[in-house]
Amino acid sequence: MTQLGPGRPRLEPRRRQGHTPRAEILDAAAELFTTKGYGNTSTRAIAEAVGIRQASLYHHFAAKDDILDALLGETIAAAVELAGLLRGRPEPAAVRLYALARFDLEQLCAARWNIGALYFLPELRGDRFARFRLRRDHLREGYEALAAGAVAEAGVAGVPGAEVLPFRLVETVINIRTDQGEVSADARRAIADAGLRSLGWQGDLGTLAAEADALTAAVREQGATG
Amino acid sequence: MTQLGPGRPRLEPRRRQGHTPRAEILDAAAELFTTKGYGNTSTRAIAEAVGIRQASLYHHFAAKDDILDALLGETIAAAVELAGLLRGRPEPAAVRLYALARFDLEQLCAARWNIGALYFLPELRGDRFARFRLRRDHLREGYEALAAGAVAEAGVAGVPGAEVLPFRLVETVINIRTDQGEVSADARRAIADAGLRSLGWQGDLGTLAAEADALTAAVREQGATG
Numbered sequence: 073m074t075q076l077g078p079g080r081p082r083l084e085p086r087r088r089q090g091h092t093p094r095a096e097i098l099d100a101a102a103e104l105f106t107t108k109g110y111g112n113t114s115t116r117a118i119a120e121a122v123g124i125r126q127a128s129l130y131h132h133f134a135a136k137d138d139i140l141d142a143l144l145g146e147t148i149a150a151a152v153e154l155a156g157l158l159r160g161r162p163e164p165a166a167v168r169l170y171a172l173a174r175f176d177l178e179q180l181c182a183a184r185w186n187i188g189a190l191y192f193l194p195e196l197r198g199d200r201f202a203r204f205r206l207r208r209d210h211l212r213e214g215y216e217a218l219a220a221g222a223v224a225e226a227g228v229a230g231v232p233g234a235e236v237l238p239f240r241l242v243e244t245v246i247n248i249r250t251d252q253g254e255v256s257a258d259a260r261r262a263i264a265d266a267g268l269r270s271l272g273w274q275g276d277l278g279t280l281a282a283e284a285d286a287l288t289a290a291v292r293e294q295g296a297t298g
Numbered sequence: 299m300t301q302l303g304p305g306r307p308r309l310e311p312r313r314r315q316g317h318t319p320r321a322e323i324l325d326a327a328a329e330l331f332t333t334k335g336y337g338n339t340s341t342r343a344i345a346e347a348v349g350i351r352q353a354s355l356y357h358h359f360a361a362k363d364d365i366l367d368a369l370l371g372e373t374i375a376a377a378v379e380l381a382g383l384l385r386g387r388p389e390p391a392a393v394r395l396y397a398l399a400r401f402d403l404e405q406l407c408a409a410r411w412n413i414g415a416l417y418f419l420p421e422l423r424g425d426r427f428a429r430f431r432l433r434r435d436h437l438r439e440g441y442e443a444l445a446a447g448a449v450a451e452a453g454v455a456g457v458p459g460a461e462v463l464p465f466r467l468v469e470t471v472i473n474i475r476t477d478q479g480e481v482s483a484d485a486r487r488a489i490a491d492a493g494l495r496s497l498g499w500q501g502d503l504g505t506l507a508a509e510a511d512a513l514t515a516a517v518r519e520q521g522a523t524g
Binding site: 107191195232233241244247259260262263269 | 332333334335336337338415416417418419420421434435438457458459460462463466467469470472473474476477482483484485486487488489491492495496
């Protein structure tokens with residue numbers, strides 16, 4: 073038996089992804105929530121999937137909704153961080169929007185479980201998830217501000233209502249993963265591009281991609297060291 | 299007491315939307331599934347919400363998943379019908395695609411409950427919902443064929459992978475309704491337009507809208523009488 077957290081013995085050797093018991097619990101819960109359903113999954117089933125006792129799980133999470141909240145937070149954490157690093161940068165809004173969209177959709181596609189599908193749970197409308205909703209609203213508003221900025225600086229007429237689309241387009245990878253399991257590289261590129269084109273933005277997307285990826289690398293390195 | 303179906307007395311006067319007991323059950327189930335969650339809703343709770351006995355509910359639906367299947371079917375029925383009527387029509391694919399997208403997103407927005415949010419339930423991956431998945435895949439493929447046709451007839455280079463976007467853009471109204479409750483008229487228009495623009499289609503959308511709406515009216519009238 074291997075040791076787990078506060079000295080409790082494990083029932084079985086590790087069988088989940090993750091380097092810590094907490095990460096293993098999150099991985100097992102993510103699988104069960106997305107494949108069996110949130111309502112159909114008990115903390116007992118999660119503990120069993122990890123190979124630990126239910127009491128050990130409670131050392132890390134007091135209740136099932138705490139696990140859901142942690143998982144939901146992970147789906148937006150990296151994008152929220154990047155959006156924060158991009159805020160107030162001198163680069164054009166179009167470059168920053170494209171950088172955020174490309175990064176966000178890549179990380180949504182790379183995640184082992186399609187947790188975004190849980191955004192549609194009615195449970196999320198309760199007070200328990202108010203903080204998550206606020207953070208996600210903030211991310212959405214960040215996208216919308218960059219979209220409005222991209223239209224303004226391009227000097228185009230813009231498309232009324234279209235500023236909501238870059239964020240919503242990125243989220244379509246959640247729908248595609250739900251139905252089809254995988255999002256092709258072409259589709260990922262087309263989704264990011266459609267975010268700009270839907271605004272009426274007419275510039276060169278090849279140039280924009282190079283600038284966006286360079287910016288993402290620069291601000292993330294700065295964020296990590298600064 | 300009013301009479302219900304096969305002579306069973308109602309517990310209370312009608313309190314749901316719908317002209318038939320079946321429609322009232324579907325309305326109550328749609329509300330409960332989208333506000334409390336599918337897993338958290340029992341057939342007993344649905345019967346109570348309608349004001350009928352659980353035994354009466356079973357005259358109409360043998361099980362909860364039959365109710366879900368009927369509700370899901372309703373979310374795509376009108377779009378599937380229109381897609382069928384548009385198939386093989388002589389009008390340009392761009393007109394037919396825009397007609398389908400505009401109609402589909404209007405009906406998704408007009409529905410009393412946002413049933414599309416239930417597409418993400420893991421339960422839908424089971425055999426029970428294979429027929430629904432097939433019908434919805436067929437609708438999606440109809441969108442993709444029209445998108446490919448619109449690119450071909452416009453003689454533009456096209457955007458690899460973008461043919462999936464008109465369908466996925468229409469579905470974003472489900473996400474917007476989930477988060478924000480309502481989809482503005484500007485956003486609805488921008489979504490349909492983005493479907494065309496994301497393909498690289500550069501024509502005039504005002505002209506296309508007039509042609510598309512005329513086509514929808516014509517084929518639906520023909521479908522109703524023919």
